[in-house]
Amino acid sequence: MENNVFEQLAKRYDTEERKQLAKVITEEVRLELQDSLSKSLIDYGSGTGLVSLEITDLVDTVLLVDSSKQMLEVAEAKISHNRVTNTNVLYSDFTQETPRLEADVILMSLVLLHIPDTKKILQELYDILNVGGKLIIVDFDKNDKVNHPKVHNGFVHEGLKRQLSEVGFVSTEIKTFYHGSRIFMNQDASMFISNSIK
Numbered sequence: 001m002e003n004n005v006f007e008q009l010a011k012r013y014d015t016e017e018r019k020q021l022a023k024v025i026t027e028e029v030r031l032e033l034q035d036s037l038s039k040s041l042i043d044y045g046s047g048t049g050l051v052s053l054e055i056t057d058l059v060d061t062v063l064l065v066d067s068s069k070q071m072l073e074v075a076e077a078k079i080s081h082n083r084v085t086n087t088n089v090l091y092s093d094f095t096q097e098t099p100r101l102e103a104d105v106i107l108m109s110l111v112l113l114h115i116p117d118t119k120k121i122l123q124e125l126y127d128i129l130n131v132g133g134k135l136i137i138v139d140f141d142k143n144d145k146v147n148h149p150k151v152h153n154g155f156v157h158e159g160l161k162r163q164l165s166e167v168g169f170v171s172t173e174i175k176t177f178y179h180g181s182r183i184f185m186n187q188d189a190s191m192f193i194s195n196s197i198k
């Protein structure tokens with residue numbers, strides 16, 4: 001976990017471009033969290049908290065989970081600076097080992113593309129969700145202009161929906177909500193939001 005690209009990027013991660021994109025994502029995610037004031041939320045692959053630290057007012061508790069210690073250090077500094085009282089961080093990689101946790105909502109924003117075995121991580125997240133809980137995924141639509149050995153070049157809605165159903169989710173809705181210029185490895189791209197119920 002130590003030697004990953006995000007460890008080196010952490011202190012420089014919050015650029016204007018990334019903050020702008022996170023704002024677009026946050027606006028869309030907030031719409032999915034109406035009536036969630038009593039819910040626990042895990043932000044898996046939280047990074048520096050650009051998205052989840054903007055939604056702490058909508059849920060009961062927030063746990064930022066990431067496999068990069070340094071990304072979490074940046075997030076922790078923001079949590080203490082802003083005196084956020086319902087939010088904690090956890091250094092963990094569920095593709096290696098999943099701790100005993102449960103949550104009503106799991107959010108994964110721009111993380112699925114970085115995890116080689118999509119179905120395995122979806123299964124791990126399904127297992128820690130409470131029955132009736134919700135998995136929210138934000139990621140890029142499939143993009144043939146992107147080509148990188150360590151990153152999925154986006155996802156096809158129907159394929160992802162099938163994998164979510166195979167791990168046990170009873171329903172999934174997916175929609176594209178944003179098109180942007182040079183937002184995915186310097187290519188024009190679109191983002192989807194997926195909402196699945198356990």
Ligand SMILES: C[S@@+](CC[C@H](N)C(=O)[O-])C[C@H]1O[C@@H](n2cnc3c(N)ncnc32)[C@H](O)[C@@H]1O
Nearest residue numbers: 006045046047050066067068071093109110114
């Ligand atoms: C592109 S950043 C997205 C950060 C944040 N979710 C956002 O939308 O601003 C991807 C994050 O996923 C984390 N990550 C990648 N693979 C992971 C894994 N297997 N388990 C946990 N976190 C992971 C990285 O360390 C990084 O912080």
